[in-house]
Amino acid sequence: MGEQFRRLVDEELSAQQPPRLDGLVARAVGDGRRIRRGRALGVGSVAAAVVLVVTGGALLLAQPPPPHQSPSGVVTAGTDELPATPEALLELLTSLLPQGTVSGHAGRVDRDWIAARVYLNQNIVQISVARRLSPSPPFCVSAPPRSDPTLGSTPRPDSSELPPELAAPGICDLRADGSYIQRFEEPDNCAERTGFDVHRPDGVSVRIVTGGCPTPGGPEEVPGEVGLPASTAVAIVSDSRWAPTMPADLVTAGAIHFPDLPDIPGATPG
Amino acid sequence: MRGESDFVAYAEARVARLRQRAYLLCHDWHLAQDLTQITLARLYASWRRITKVENIDAYAAKVMVRAFLDHKRRKSSGEIVTDSVPEQVDASTPDLRLTLLEALRQLAPRERAIVVLRYWEDHSVDAVAEMLDTTPGVVKTQSMRALSRLRTLLGTDMAALVD
Numbered sequence: 001m002g003e004q005f006r007r008l009v010d011e012e013l014s015a016q017q018p019p020r021l022d023g024l025v026a027r028a029v030g031d032g033r034r035i036r037r038g039r040a041l042g043v044g045s046v047a048a049a050v051v052l053v054v055t056g057g058a059l060l061l062a063q064p065p066p067p068h069q070s071p072s073g074v075v076t077a078g079t080d081e082l083p084a085t086p087e088a089l090l091e092l093l094t095s096l097l098p099q100g101t102v103s104g105h106a107g108r109v110d111r112d113w114i115a116a117r118v119y120l121n122q123n124i125v126q127i128s129v130a131r132r133l134s135p136s137p138p139f140c141v142s143a144p145p146r147s148d149p150t151l152g153s154t155p156r157p158d159s160s161e162l163p164p165e166l167a168a169p170g171i172c173d174l175r176a177d178g179s180y181i182q183r184f185e186e187p188d189n190c191a192e193r194t195g196f197d198v199h200r201p202d203g204v205s206v207r208i209v210t211g212g213c214p215t216p217g218g219p220e221e222v223p224g225e226v227g228l229p230a231s232t233a234v235a236i237v238s239d240s241r242w243a244p245t246m247p248a249d250l251v252t253a254g255a256i257h258f259p260d261l262p263d264i265p266g267a268t269p270g
Numbered sequence: 271m272r273g274e275s276d277f278v279a280y281a282e283a284r285v286a287r288l289r290q291r292a293y294l295l296c297h298d299w300h301l302a303q304d305l306t307q308i309t310l311a312r313l314y315a316s317w318r319r320i321t322k323v324e325n326i327d328a329y330a331a332k333v334m335v336r337a338f339l340d341h342k343r344r345k346s347s348g349e350i351v352t353d354s355v356p357e358q359v360d361a362s363t364p365d366l367r368l369t370l371l372e373a374l375r376q377l378a379p380r381e382r383a384i385v386v387l388r389y390w391e392d393h394s395v396d397a398v399a400e401m402l403d404t405t406p407g408v409v410k411t412q413s414m415r416a417l418s419r420l421r422t423l424l425g426t427d428m429a430a431l432v433d
């Protein structure tokens with residue numbers, strides 16, 4: 001029954017190139033332990049902690065978010081924060097970008113993520129903030145020791161100043177604050193071809209896109225030295241203010257500076 | 271603990287297949303990785319009880335499909351924007367013909383789950399109904415609807431593929 005169907009599906013699956021499975025079982029065991037501990041404490045499932053609710057175009061957590069810590073160790077006050085908006089993301093993003101011509105401002109909010117996009121010198125820069133489905137960083141491959149002489153021997157032109165782990169897509173670099181940073185490349189994803197992901201221990205993932213296809217109605221992308229340098233992209237995506245709730249002053253300023261923000265062109269309607 | 275080593279042995283043996291199923295459901299390898307991790311984490315958390323279940327694989331399928339459908343309910347969009355999937359094709363033109371995976375992708379999530387469970391994994395109608403918490407009648411109806419849609423998309427006699 002269905003032999004031919006199975007064979008055809010298996011043939012097409014075998015032609016795919018999935019990411020490596022490294023460490024997935026170990027991460028699942030870690031998550032499973034956390035679920036057990038949660039049950040023992042009567043907290044409920046891990047999944048319940050990451051459910052998001054959309055209200056009025058803003059991203060809200062089902063539970064109050066824990067205060068997050070900046071790299072300097074300063075805890076931001078929850079009372080001075082508001083649900084993040086695309087306008088607030090743009091406010092922060094444009095304040096962090098290097099000097100250049102910025103155009104094509106756009107934003108999008110969805111149930112599980114929120115995003116803002118601009119073009120810097122006609123090269124895409126998009127930031128998005130999401131809650132992970134699972135508490136562990138997904139699809140992270142452990143970084144080899146930095147002393148590995150084979151790493152960094154063929155650095156990408158724009159990443160020579162980065163740790164060697166970040167010169168290769170798919171490898172995660174564990175940082176002192178417990179977050180992971182990972183370079184990604186998704187050739188089949190027109191909107192988000194390349195950039196960096198930060199997976200934070202508070203369950204928030206932040207993505208900066210520094211390469212994508214030109215979008216209908218958007219500027220033509222011009223790859224080259226005028227785009228965002230990799231080190232700057234890493235610095236931007238590592239900013240601790242990217243979160244489902246953001247400082248109230250950013251949210252307010254964003255609403256003033258970016259009224260009537262258009263939707264990100266090419267995104268799937270929510 | 272012996273239970274943990276049993277779980278790890280089970281998980282290592284099944285993880286690739288689990289992720290393939292997840293991919294057939296969501297058509298995104300990263301989300302597939304996440305769904306697989308969630309499924310295994312939930313199995314681990316209840317492993318002692320699950321080992322008393324007759325068919326652990328069927329239980330894992332149920333966990334994954336429900337996680338997938340819950341995710342789709344919470345997240346009405348989130349499909350990766352891609353420039354690689356044609357919207358409408360002329361099935362009579364071989365070069366433009368959809369692949370089976372691309373055609374599956376165009377089914378509604380629940381219908382896709384039914385097709386994957388029924389015809390790729392060969393679960394019975396009753397088993398699929400139990401996994402989806404519905405009736406066998408609904409599974410049969412949605413199976414027929416999904417196959418009809420695939421036939422339209424692929425220009426293929428789906429009955430010949432699944433009989």
